[in-house]
Amino acid sequence: MMRRPMAVRPAAPPAARHSWTATSSPVVAAAAVLILIAAGAGSPARAADGPWPADRARAWGEAHPWLAGCNFSPSTAINELEMWQADTFDLATIDRELGWAEGLGFNSVRVFLHNIPYDRDPQGFLGRIDAFLSAADRHKIGVVFVLLDACWDPFPVAGKQHAPVPGLHNSGWVQCPGLPILRDPVRHDELKGYVTGVIGRFRDDRRIHAWDLFNEPDNPNRSSYGRQEPPNKAELSLALLKKAFAWARAANPSQPLTAGAWVGDLTDPAKLSPINAFMLDQSDVISFHNYKPLPEMKRDVEALKRYGRPILCTEYMARPAGSRFDPILAYLKSQKVGAYNWGFVAGKTQTIYPWDSWQKPYPAEPPVWFHDILRSDGTPYDRKEVEYIRGVTGARKAG
Incomplete structure (x- = not known):
């Protein structure tokens, strides 16, 4: 589907209060x-070719x-489409669950967008984003928006989404853009209106902490959809990523741009993959993913300090892999590294199950959750863990 031309002019910033840390x-x-x-x-235009x-x-x-929070999608959404399409946009659940995030002392959330709802109805989609931001702001929470994503199903389809596959981690999450666009460089420009339209509309909105342009762009999804992925995905994604940075810079947002290194050796610049090198060199603030125990987290944080910029860990916390809140959250706070664990309320994404559920679907709830913190009624999976989180963030105890 060809993209409609974008006619939305950037709006003036809303009179929203900025979401600061709980102790500020x-x-x-x-x-x-x-x-x-x-x-x-928000004043002079940023450089067209650099951070x-x-x-x-x-x-x-x-x-x-210090920004602390989670990767957030409501428990009633299986993927980005179900979260943002008009028929399934569930603001009541969003508001309730963001209230629970506030109760943990979280002051920021990372949230995935998608081009398809924008393509179908730009004004409606932008209005729903604004409604989400208003809900987050009521709970003193800012937002990092992710615009593109290379993970899971490469064939997103608008409309009603399928039900979750029992026992399967992220059984319905979809890539943005879908493979038909990604594998055809001529079609990459179809995403320009989406990127510039969203960033342009909210470019001076203080409720937004940062723009994360492309999540794990070269992820081959070997354990799930690998056979459907193009062999040159890294090259295709790097070409699109370069355009996304250029489009985003042209929109001149007052918020920083980033894209996170997620795999490979980050300790030696000479060992960086081309896509990691580009992301780290071009980001206004540095971001990365790490699902490993504390020693490996420390290694990456120390390595990334060489860039002399703020650092955000935009994905961590996989309990069976040794990536746990205790002691990683306190360490990240001590280093002033933003901390966004994967998952929040267990729901239709089913990320309580591990990645290997694609090889061996789980017949029942695993004894150790992979991701997520709360059950769908807001009660903790692990009360001691929640007490630890609140102790680190400084959240006041309920009651």
Whole structure:
């Protein structure tokens, strides 16, 4: 389907309060805003072919001392389409579950978008994003939006989504864009209106912490859809990623751009894959994924400090793999590294099951959850774990 031309003009920023950390005072928050303005946020256009100057990135970091939260989708959505399409956009569940996130002391969430709802109804999609941001802001939570994603099903289809496959991790999550667009470089430009339309509409919205342009762009999905993936996926995704950065920069957002390294040796610049090198060199703030125990997390954090920019760990926490809140969350806080675990409320994504469920579907709830923190009624999977999270974030106890 060819993309409609985008006619939406960037709107003025809403009068929304910025979501600061739970421990920040109004004086500190105001000072941080002044620092950010002095650094040039929302004023001169950024360089067309490079990231923010490091001092501007560091000013953003001063304004956001420690972001902590989760990768969020409501428990009633199997994927990004079910989350954002008009017929299944579930604001009541979103608001309730974001309230639970606030109760844990989370002040930021990472949220995946998709081009298909934008293609079908740009104004309606942008309105739903605004409604989501308003709900998050009521709970003192900012948002990192992800625009493109290379994980799981390469053939997304609009409309009613299938029911979850029992016992299977992310049985309905879909890639953005789908393979028909990704594998044809001529069609990559069909995504320009989506990227510039969304970022342009919210480019000065203080409820948004950052834009994550492409999630795990070269992920071959070997354990699930690998046979359907193109052998040159990394090259195709890198070509699209370069365009996405250019489109995003042209929209001139006041929020930073990033794309996260997710696999490979990050300790030696000479050993970086071409796509990791590009993402780390071009990001305004550095982001990465790490689902490994604390020593490996420390290794990556120390390696990424070489860029002299704020760092966000935008995915971690897989209990059986040794990536657990305790002690990783406290370590990330000590290093002022943003922390976004995968999953929040167990639901239709079924990420309580591990990745290997694609080889051996689980007949019942696993004894150790892979991801997620709360059950669908808001009760914790592990009360001690929730107490630990709240102790690190500084959240006040209920009651």
